[in-house]
Amino acid sequence: MNIINYSEEQLDDIIKRSEEDINNIISTVNDILIDIKENKDYAILSYTEKFDGVKLDTMLVSDEEINQAYDEIDDSLIEALKSAAANIKKFHKAEIPTEWEMEVMDGIRAGQIIRPLEAVGCYIPGGRAAYPSTILMTVIPAKIAGVKKIVCCTPPGKDKKIAPAILVASHIAGADEIYKVGGAQAIGAMAYGSESIPKVDKIVGPGNIFVTGAKKLVYGDVDIEFPAGPSELLILADDSANPEFVANDFLSQAEHDPNAACIFVTDSEDLAVKVKKEIESLTLKAVRKEIIEASISKRGKIVLVKDMVEGIYLTNKYAPEHLIISTKDNNKVLNRINNAGSIFIGNYSPVACGDYGSGTNHVLPTAGGARMYSGLSTEDFIKKPTVQELSKEGLNTLKNTIIPIAEYEGFYAHADSVKIRFKDDQ
Numbered sequence: 001m002n003i004i005n006y007s008e009e010q011l012d013d014i015i016k017r018s019e020e021d022i023n024n025i026i027s028t029v030n031d032i033l034i035d036i037k038e039n040k041d042y043a044i045l046s047y048t049e050k051f052d053g054v055k056l057d058t059m060l061v062s063d064e065e066i067n068q069a070y071d072e073i074d075d076s077l078i079e080a081l082k083s084a085a086a087n088i089k090k091f092h093k094a095e096i097p098t099e100w101e102m103e104v105m106d107g108i109r110a111g112q113i114i115r116p117l118e119a120v121g122c123y124i125p126g127g128r129a130a131y132p133s134t135i136l137m138t139v140i141p142a143k144i145a146g147v148k149k150i151v152c153c154t155p156p157g158k159d160k161k162i163a164p165a166i167l168v169a170s171h172i173a174g175a176d177e178i179y180k181v182g183g184a185q186a187i188g189a190m191a192y193g194s195e196s197i198p199k200v201d202k203i204v205g206p207g208n209i210f211v212t213g214a215k216k217l218v219y220g221d222v223d224i225e226f227p228a229g230p231s232e233l234l235i236l237a238d239d240s241a242n243p244e245f246v247a248n249d250f251l252s253q254a255e256h257d258p259n260a261a262c263i264f265v266t267d268s269e270d271l272a273v274k275v276k277k278e279i280e281s282l283t284l285k286a287v288r289k290e291i292i293e294a295s296i297s298k299r300g301k302i303v304l305v306k307d308m309v310e311g312i313y314l315t316n317k318y319a320p321e322h323l324i325i326s327t328k329d330n331n332k333v334l335n336r337i338n339n340a341g342s343i344f345i346g347n348y349s350p351v352a353c354g355d356y357g358s359g360t361n362h363v364l365p366t367a368g369g370a371r372m373y374s375g376l377s378t379e380d381f382i383k384k385p386t387v388q389e390l391s392k393e394g395l396n397t398l399k400n401t402i403i404p405i406a407e408y409e410g411f412y413a414h415a416d417s418v419k420i421r422f423k424d425d426q
């Protein structure tokens with residue numbers, strides 16, 4: 001991994017993410033979704049056998065399996081999940097918007113009310129590892145929002161089971177049902193419903209390229225939060241940063257996935273050199289060495305900028321999923337950051353805090369999505385219908401606004417719906 005001197009000509013290459021092209025798999029995913037829409041459980045079970053190598057009799061996880069899961073993991077992990085859940089609940093309760101009403105003009109009152117979605121599906125990735133934290137991050141905000149039915153889907157192992165930590169986390173979070181199905185077939189099942197799996201109104205949660213492709217295709221039939229790809233981190237630091245901390249933070253995201261994108265931006269050449277050496281040394285000893293090496297070789301970068309102004313500009317262009325700011329004046333830098341999914345300030349705020357325990361959500365936009373999306377929140381699981389009530393006097397005040405515009409646009413019945421209410425006054 002070389003140290004790159006920033007230039008505008010290199011910007012496109014610096015901010016480039018994974019080269020996986022979702023268009024290459026869209027046709028395959030679309031065929032899966034059509035099959036599930038038509039053949040429901042039969043198709044879901046067939047794809048589970050084909051892709052996961054598991055032949056299931058039933059997809060629904062039983063209460064007995066959940067109870068047994070508590071006996072299969074350490075008490076320390078159970079307590080850690082409960083502690084994380086408590087912080088996530090506390091943070092996400094603060095996100096609930098309030099209903100409000102105002103008097104727009106005399107006799108015209110308008111406002112906004114809050115209503116939860118009816119049913120939500122949470123996708124929990126499997127494959128390389130089990131992710132009980134993602135259950136907490138997706139189910140708890142939905143529960144707080146008041147969603148009536150929360151279902152989870154996650155791939156089964158070869159033993160036809162779900163990792164016990166995921167089952168425990170689903171129980172702690174308050175999921176209503178959890179199903180042994182993963183991949184595009186899980187997205188299709190929740191989007192269209194089947195004999196076993198209920199149709200939902202919205203699907204949230206990260207996944208591989210097939211899951212992301214499926215979410216894009218079902219959008220419109222159901223809502224989704226945003227497309228999410230491999231993990232990302234940008235660290236913006238000056239010479240006040242600790243090189244060991246920076247290097248460890250860098251590896252913490254690189255170990256997620258061979259396609260994870262990690263970039264370190266600094267105006268200090270001395271710090272850049274020290275961090276580079278630390279990363280190389282830590283990689284040699286890392287448990288997930290092969291994944292880290294693949295990630296760094298594809299998308300790992302150290303970028304040397306002339307000053308923090310240039311560093312902030314690059315950061316906003318990159319719009320990272322995770323952003324660490326470690327500078328002499330963190331608040332000054334933060335005030336100029338517009339595009340980031342989740343931000344971590346100072347030497348003692350590693351991304352792992354947001355991933356597991358500080359209460360903020362770790363389901364975040366990637367691939368520059370932070371330019372227009374925020375991370376998953378309680379507000380993702382609510383609707384905000386507007387409400388208005390007009391007196392006759394209020395409508396009389398407004399009629400000379402409504403009628404000319406409606407008639408200009410050719411909507412004469414709109415205009416008449418106002419006029420009729422004053423017929424007897426003429």
